[in-house]
Amino acid sequence: MSGLGERWLTAAYRGDSWLVLLRPLEALYRWAVRRRVAAYASGRRVAWRAPVPVIVVGNLTLGGTGKSPLVAWLVEHLAGAGRRPGILSRGYGGKGADHPLLVAPTTPAAVCGDEPRMLADQTGVPVVVDPDRPRGARRLLESGCDILVCDDGLQHLPMARDLELVVVDGARGFGNGRCLPAGPLRDPLSRLKSVDAMLVNGEARVRLPAEARQMTLVPSAWRRLADGKRYPAASPPFAGPVHAVAGIGRPERFFDTLRGLGIEVVPHPFGDHHAFHAEELRFDDGHPLVMTAKDAVKCRGLVPDDSWVLEVEASPEPGFVAWLDGRLVDMDVAAR
Structure with a gap:
């Protein structure tokens, strides 16, 4: 949109x-x-x-x-x-x-x-x-x-x-x-x-x-985009603030989920089904990037190595x- x-x-x-x-x-x-x-x-x-x-x-x-x-x-x-x-x-x-x-x-x-x-x-x-x-x-x-x-x-x-x-x-x-x-x-x-x-x-x-x-959406795992390695959702495998990228229908829901896990968020909302470009996903402050699973399928090869997906499950x-x-x-x- x-x-x-x-x-x-x-x-x-x-x-x-x-x-x-x-x-x-x-x-x-x-x-x-x-x-x-x-x-x-x-x-x-x-x-x-x-x-x-x-x-x-x-x-x-x-x-x-x-x-x-x-x-x-x-x-x-x-x-x-x-x-x-x-x-x-x-x-x-x-x-x-x-x-x-x-x-x-x-x-x-x-x-x-x-x-x-x-x-x-x-x-x-x-x-x-x-x-x-x-x-x-x-x-x-x-x-x-x-x-x-x-x-x-x-x-x-x-x-x-x-x-x-x-x-x-x-x-x-x-x-x-x-x-x-x-x-x-x-x-x-x-x-x-x-x-x-x-x-x-x-x-x-x-x-x-x-x-x-x-129905609730429950965080289930962190997945590193570079190699697919998974970590428990309750134990983020990174420290400090994160750049949170979301091109979904309501990005604020994703940002709130991250905050609920105790993560400091620098939010980057995009329109639903956004077609990402590499320059939109690179930041110069060294903080990791996190995104939704829906966005991640479009961003392979575009994101830096320290990039993570928060996977969620419906309950x-x-x-x-x-x-x-x-x-x-x-x-x-x-x-x-």
Whole structure:
């Protein structure tokens, strides 16, 4: 997102008064959303249904909410239960790929997108990138997957789904509650009535319009970018202040996580999916550089030797895990 886009998004979450000027355009956007939904509800358009269960992990808002860590947790949970999950992504930020693209160990993030590259590295399950999600899903089926997880795609109605999970940033919620471009919502808040579960990432500091389950992002390890060596998250393998680089939906969340570990931070926020250049990642004071896993997949070969990745894991509340396992059993029964 450009600098102008970032400033608009900040205003949308704050609810700046000038956004009232955009409400006529918001009305057009809402009309287009209703028209598209009605086309599928009436049968004028038909969503493609995969022969295996499909779980969508999405959000209602623009800007990061923490859904990709939940996707990683989900596929690892499914694999631990003996299933063969695959991840389907649009591949935002990737350029030049022939679709569908099965992400290989050598696929650059610049081609497949930073989140698919990160998820492929973290989970080891098949990851396919394709803006045409039904086509991408068929490629995952060819890879032997028996359950599909969509990273984003809540608004992609051509793809039928069996379970919808919405992730919300606990600090920002739904901003001013208005749809694009007068607010950050991609769907009206009424969409929450039809999803299966809403998870709040972190403590909810704003009032939410529906019942939600809790999810936290837990630091799991420090990884040195130069050689991949890992250290416990609670014991930083460096001393002194750090240059913290974050090109994610809400960089301040990353900086707060570092401060929570007792680390003095020199913050360097960038726009979501930022394409880094070497000069943006080099500093002349000798302090180490730390970044997110999502940023690190784009920065191999660009960063100095004393550069570190803080890896995090999603940790949903136990009640959600039990609920999810029950729904998965119901899906299995329905498929028989």
